[in-house]
Amino acid sequence: MKIGIIGAGQLGQMLAQAGISLGMQFSFLDPTKDACAASLGKHFCIAYDDKEALAKLAKQVDVVTFEFENVPSETVAFLSDLVPVYPHADSLKIARDRWLEKNLFKSLDIPTPLFANIESQKDLEEAIMAIGFPAVLKTRTLGYDGKGQKKLKTTNDIINAYAALGNVPCILEHFVNSGEVSLIAVRNQQQQIKFYPLSQNKHQQGILRLSVASEQHPLQPLAESYVSRVLERLDYIGVLAFEFFEVADGLMANEIAPRVHNSGHWTIEGSITSQFENHLRAIANFPLGSTNNRGYSAMINFIGSIPSANQLLAIENCHLHNYSKAFRTGRKVGHATLNSSSMDRLELLIAQVQGLINE
Amino acid sequence: MKIGIIGAGQLGQMLAQAGISLGMQFSFLDPTKDACAASLGKHFCIAYDDKEALAKLAKQVDVVTFEFENVPSETVAFLSDLVPVYPHADSLKIARDRWLEKNLFKSLDIPTPLFANIESQKDLEEAIMAIGFPAVLKTRTLGYDGKGQKKLKTTNDIINAYAALGNVPCILEHFVNSGEVSLIAVRNQQQQIKFYPLSQNKHQQGILRLSVASEQHPLQPLAESYVSRVLERLDYIGVLAFEFFEVADGLMANEIAPRVHNSGHWTIEGSITSQFENHLRAIANFPLGSTNNRGYSAMINFIGSIPSANQLLAIENCHLHNYSKAFRTGRKVGHATLNSSSMDRLELLIAQVQGLINE
Numbered sequence: 001m002k003i004g005i006i007g008a009g010q011l012g013q014m015l016a017q018a019g020i021s022l023g024m025q026f027s028f029l030d031p032t033k034d035a036c037a038a039s040l041g042k043h044f045c046i047a048y049d050d051k052e053a054l055a056k057l058a059k060q061v062d063v064v065t066f067e068f069e070n071v072p073s074e075t076v077a078f079l080s081d082l083v084p085v086y087p088h089a090d091s092l093k094i095a096r097d098r099w100l101e102k103n104l105f106k107s108l109d110i111p112t113p114l115f116a117n118i119e120s121q122k123d124l125e126e127a128i129m130a131i132g133f134p135a136v137l138k139t140r141t142l143g144y145d146g147k148g149q150k151k152l153k154t155t156n157d158i159i160n161a162y163a164a165l166g167n168v169p170c171i172l173e174h175f176v177n178s179g180e181v182s183l184i185a186v187r188n189q190q191q192q193i194k195f196y197p198l199s200q201n202k203h204q205q206g207i208l209r210l211s212v213a214s215e216q217h218p219l220q221p222l223a224e225s226y227v228s229r230v231l232e233r234l235d236y237i238g239v240l241a242f243e244f245f246e247v248a249d250g251l252m253a254n255e256i257a258p259r260v261h262n263s264g265h266w267t268i269e270g271s272i273t274s275q276f277e278n279h280l281r282a283i284a285n286f287p288l289g290s291t292n293n294r295g296y297s298a299m300i301n302f303i304g305s306i307p308s309a310n311q312l313l314a315i316e317n318c319h320l321h322n323y324s325k326a327f328r329t330g331r332k333v334g335h336a337t338l339n340s341s342s343m344d345r346l347e348l349l350i351a352q353v354q355g356l357i358n359e
Numbered sequence: 360m361k362i363g364i365i366g367a368g369q370l371g372q373m374l375a376q377a378g379i380s381l382g383m384q385f386s387f388l389d390p391t392k393d394a395c396a397a398s399l400g401k402h403f404c405i406a407y408d409d410k411e412a413l414a415k416l417a418k419q420v421d422v423v424t425f426e427f428e429n430v431p432s433e434t435v436a437f438l439s440d441l442v443p444v445y446p447h448a449d450s451l452k453i454a455r456d457r458w459l460e461k462n463l464f465k466s467l468d469i470p471t472p473l474f475a476n477i478e479s480q481k482d483l484e485e486a487i488m489a490i491g492f493p494a495v496l497k498t499r500t501l502g503y504d505g506k507g508q509k510k511l512k513t514t515n516d517i518i519n520a521y522a523a524l525g526n527v528p529c530i531l532e533h534f535v536n537s538g539e540v541s542l543i544a545v546r547n548q549q550q551q552i553k554f555y556p557l558s559q560n561k562h563q564q565g566i567l568r569l570s571v572a573s574e575q576h577p578l579q580p581l582a583e584s585y586v587s588r589v590l591e592r593l594d595y596i597g598v599l600a601f602e603f604f605e606v607a608d609g610l611m612a613n614e615i616a617p618r619v620h621n622s623g624h625w626t627i628e629g630s631i632t633s634q635f636e637n638h639l640r641a642i643a644n645f646p647l648g649s650t651n652n653r654g655y656s657a658m659i660n661f662i663g664s665i666p667s668a669n670q671l672l673a674i675e676n677c678h679l680h681n682y683s684k685a686f687r688t689g690r691k692v693g694h695a696t697l698n699s700s701s702m703d704r705l706e707l708l709i710a711q712v713q714g715l716i717n718e
Binding site for chain 2: 013017020021022023025039040041272273281285286287289290294295306309310313314316317319320321322323324334339
């Protein structure tokens with residue numbers, strides 16, 4: 001089976017690594033010349049609006065999917081007319097726009113922080129009255145890793161805030177000061193759904209640093225109920241990641257990502273079937289694989305650089321994933337997965353890896 | 360790190376799949392145009408004696424290794440002068456020649472079936488008197504998957520037997536009618552050694568069909584002792600597979616393979632670190648990874664064709680490895696790994712996969 005992937009970064013790379021075993025061949029659409037997944041297939045190094053090349057790509061593959069959601073809608077629509085695209089264009093459209101996304105949650109009775117649509121500085125000034133401080137102003141589209149957002153703590157922070165984000169449509173949200181958990185789910189064309197255990201995520205400067213797979217988290221059933229509603233409403237096909245704030249009385253929806261997700265990277269070694277393989281199984285119309293844990297697992301991101309492989313691989317059960325990207329401050333260049341048969345031991349291993357990180 | 364691999368079949372493919380995560384890039388030397396690993400790196404589609412191209416390959420990589428041992432010695436010698444080659448040329452020389460191999464075992468006090476060097480029909484007729492029936496005549500080099508050998512049950516079978524194998528140097532061995540187990544071991548440049556649990560192997564028509572990973576096999580310590588002797592004598596670097604006959608009073612050496620091995624494919628999902636990753640760690644001068652089991656595991660080879668992915672992937676914890684090779688009678692085109700938390704359950708899963716095989 002021939003798979004087209006929009007984007008050829010590390011997520012595309014890990015999808016291809018999983019898919020090779022299923023006998024799949026890959027084509028990547030990515031305008032970046034040295035995209036790290038490109039060597040694992042055919043690289044269409046083209047602009048998203050190059051319709052002639054898009055048509056050529058569509059002809060050469062059986063199905064198209066995404067490693068990131070910030071693809072122009074016209075590109076998705078154009079491809080969808082020529083070849084099956086999973087997840088569907090509609091799922092993508094909602095997931096990439098915080099306003100549509102939050103309204104979807106609301107319509108499905110999934111709690112969210114208070115939010116408002118902001119299309120001017122005046123909108124912002126009015127909305128903050130209802131939502132209160134602290135709040136976060138976020139661009140409706142194209143934000144990631146803490147980019148495209150601004151925290152508002154006092155009236156002073158509001159001044160010029162809308163312009164500071166580029167005078168583009170935004171959403172204002174009440175700031176929730178709590179831990180984050182994410183649920184990775186997958187749904188295939190036979191409407192079979194599987195969930196991974198919740199990941200507990202720690203960020204620094206808006207970038208994910210650590211995900212720890214939970215074992216029988218008390219909020220797992222609630223998270224699965226919320227995510228099921230979204231999957232079914234969207235007739236969703238593929239892996240979906242759903243980020244939640246863990247609050248006193250349960251979970252509040254933060255956002256969804258219509259793709260494999262950084263907080264699910266521990267599934268490569270930590271689950272019977274990784275999120276990458278299950279995404280491919282879903283879009284290829286295969287039965288889904290088990291999402292059960294293999295012991296206790298955690299994932300540590302390497303941002304900017306990767307510690308010495310010699311030191312990392314000397315750590316018990318440490319698996320290195322080096323994306324072969326040039327080191328650059330703030331850039332995700334790799335991760336490590338850790339596994340153990342006890343949570344106490346896992347925490348020791350996490351500390352060992354963290355001790356090697358020198359940012 | 361840049362790795363050169365001689366051979367670009369499924370073993371090269373699985374090495375590359377493991378090595379991508381370690382940030383490695385691959386170049387393959389394989390005269391076969393559509394070699395299945397070729398798409399995972401640079402393909403030197405050249406003859407083994409094309410010295411200009413070999414020199415170019417050597418210049419582009421940091422270390423060279425092998426996915427099969429039947430490479431002309433001149434090729435290995437030529438490359439070894441230009442770039443580190445692991446396992447060493449000497450290890451390869453012995454492992455590819457059944458006469459040298461058996462003499463190595465003998466010198467290390469590792470029991471073997473009775474054997475004799477055969478360089479003529481007359482040698483054969485004399486040797487059979489000492490060794491007795493049943494016996495097997497095997498070419499000293501280039502045999503695999505039951506090819507290059509002839510079983511001798513009666514005096515009649517001896518007639519023209521030497522000519523039937525091509526009038527090339529052979530070895531005559533007493534035929535041992537027993538089960539086969541194999542031990543996969545790995546040794547790195549710091550002389551660190553790790554062993555996987557013994558695999559119990561079943562063949563049909565000389566081709567491996569099923570490997571089941573054992574858990575605390577009573578002969579594990581004995582096998583480890585024998586394999587250690589070989590690793591140390593050869594100053595061996597990389598993965599070595601050692602096949603034994605399981606006999607009443609212990610183990611008898613059959614042969615070694617100086618590379619990752621079919622009977623170790625279950626380690627991809629069944630071990631903390633696969634044989635492929637550990638081979639790369641060894642040759643790249645990294646610490647070795649844990650060879651502990653993740654539950655009970657088995658590997659089933661697909662010979663000639665692969666059952667429907669839809670049916671295979673519906674089986675609990677079944678992982679498909681499709682090598683993307685054209686289907687052809689007798690050809691290894693893929694395998695499945697099965698995992699379970701109990702041996703009883705594993706046996707049920709094996710029967711399910713075997714039920715799909717239609718040869």
